[in-house]
Amino acid sequence: MIAVLLALMGLGILSMFAGDDDGGGDEGTEGADGYLGTEEANTFSGNGGSDLLAGFGGDDVLSGGDGGDWIFALDGNDSVSGDSGNDVIVGGEGADTLAGGTGNDFVEAANVIDEPALLESLKSARALTDIVFQYDLSQPSDAGDLVDLGEGNDTVVMGSDDTITGGSGADKFSGGDWIEPGNAAIISDYDADEDVITFAYDANDPTPVLDVFLNKQTGHAHVRSGNQDVVVVENAGSDFTISMIKLTPYSHNKG
Secondary structure: OOHHHHHHHOOOOOOOOEEEOOEEEEEEEEEEEOEEEEOOOEEEEEOOOEEEEEEOOOOOEEOOOOOOOEEEEEOOOOOOEOOOOEEEEEEOOOOOEEEEOOOOEEEEEEEEOHHHHHHHHHHOOOOHHHOOOOOOOOOOOOOOOOEEEOOOOEEEEEEEEOEEEEOOOOOEEOOOOOOOOOOOOOOOOOOOOEEEEEEEEEEOOOOOOEEEEEEEOOOEEEEEEEEEEEEEEOOOOOOOOOHEEEHHHHHHOOO
């Protein structure tokens, strides 16, 4: 799976990754760069090329620059910008601020990845194809990310209490049963003509029954499970119906 994603996004291979042992900052070149952070706050800028940036712990500031970058913020309250290019951004644990920038980006804000496998692969990786990026949808999401997808046809995996701005382009907002009812993900600028909202659920469980409450005062659509919000679509309008939410089953098979 990761090899396919790398090919689609045009990412090159990094011969080695640099570390940042003092928890400071590093700035990349116009080529493909790789930086692995520490448990302290790190600041990395990839500049040009298709880069890999991993913050690990601390409140990191990570900027991809030009090119199709892979950025893993991981633990801490991080600030991430993909900038230009088709980027992959993974927020990880914490209240993160994630900006896709221009390009067709993929943003994982729910933190339902298999983080132990990812961390282990990052520590020993010598090429992007060594990275293990897979989902563990049996766990709940983290909470409270602020996501701006920016320009382009973007995809976001959203979690509890996340606030998502899609920006221009045909965007896909992907929620699921990892969102805690009552701690809804908020979509601020859904466009019914271009955007898609999906809600994933465990294929071993019954198909969830969702309904929509339209608040006439605010214009917001409240997508509910068991009378509790799981997604709120702001300014959805009176034409918003539950048929605009696409239910998609998933399995727990990793890889």
